[in-house]
Amino acid sequence: MKISVIIPVYNAEKFITQAVESALQFQEVSEVVLVEDNSPDNALEVCKKLAENNPRVKLYQHPDKKNHGAGASRNLGIEKSSGDFVAFLDADDFYLPNRFDAEKELFKNTEVEGVYGAIGVKYYSEKAREQYFHIYQEKLDTVYKKAKPEDVCPGQMNLRGSFGLIHLDTLTIRKSALYKMPNLFNASLRLHQDTEFTIRLSYYLKLFTGINDEAIAIRGVHENNRITKIETKEVKPASTKILMWNQLKNWAENEPNFPEEYKKHIERTQRSFEIANAGFVKKWAMIVKYFFLDFQSIRSGLYNINFRKDLF
Known part of the structure; x- marks a missing residue:
């Protein structure tokens, strides 16, 4: 080798x-x-x-x-x-x-x-x-x-x-x-x-x-x-993850034959971090919206530690 x-x-x-x-x-x-x-x-x-x-x-x-x-x-x-x-x-x-x-x-x-x-x-x-x-x-x-x-x-x-x-x-x-x-x-x-x-x-x-x-x-x-700024709240943890999952979403959408199940999961994960990063009013408005439109987005977010930490 x-x-x-x-x-x-x-x-x-x-x-x-x-x-x-x-x-x-x-x-x-x-x-x-x-x-x-x-x-x-x-x-x-x-x-x-x-x-x-x-x-x-x-x-x-x-x-x-x-x-x-x-x-x-x-x-x-x-x-x-x-x-x-x-x-x-x-x-x-x-x-x-x-x-x-x-x-x-x-x-x-x-x-x-x-x-x-x-x-x-x-x-x-x-x-x-x-x-x-x-x-x-x-x-x-x-x-x-x-x-x-x-x-x-x-x-x-x-x-x-x-x-x-x-x-x-x-x-x-x-x-x-x-x-x-x-x-x-x-x-x-x-x-x-x-x-x-x-x-x-x-x-x-x-x-x-x-x-x-x-x-x-x-x-x-x-x-x-490098993680110092995140942990000290100079940067919100969810905001950096939104960028990452957005890049994955763009990749998945342009990848031929990428499984629809995977695409949906990436979209939901990105959405959960967007909710976590939103202000108080917008956060709960999004939660109510997706509770009816796509409850799985809320559920997947609640299982994410960073999401839970910032949500409540």
């Missing part, structure tokens, strides 16, 4: 060395592709030293040297990658020694186009623990059960009950299969572009469960995580 590990780098000077070293521990990793995204800190200089000291580390920036977001940075990393397989890693996260154990076996089957596993959590400070423990706790974040490839897409959309989401740090893709997707990461989304990507990916590719009963990577949680 020749694996290209793609790491978008933004404001991560304290963590990027650990991330890179965790990827370089594997002989199967032929290169670590860093895409530095105009960081306000000293991350670019740290990346330059990493690239100078190890020929397997490749450093790129966007042509205009400006900030384009994680989605666009991952797209550039994929474009520059030369491996037969592509894996991803956030700059403040790191791999564990068992990261590619399942992949080495599963990818012997040429029908396997992608493999995903479980991610754990590490709090880099007590402040981060206090701020985010209610979200991540100490639990594994993963698809909760081994699933057939055809069940992964509806499972991630929570179409038939709780299923979990694929975290990019645990995802490895056969690069030749990746281009079955008409588009890669949605660069217009600054948040949730990873979830939007994995949902679409699981529609086109055969993705298999790897190790999901123990962590194969660690999510590093600190005070400056």
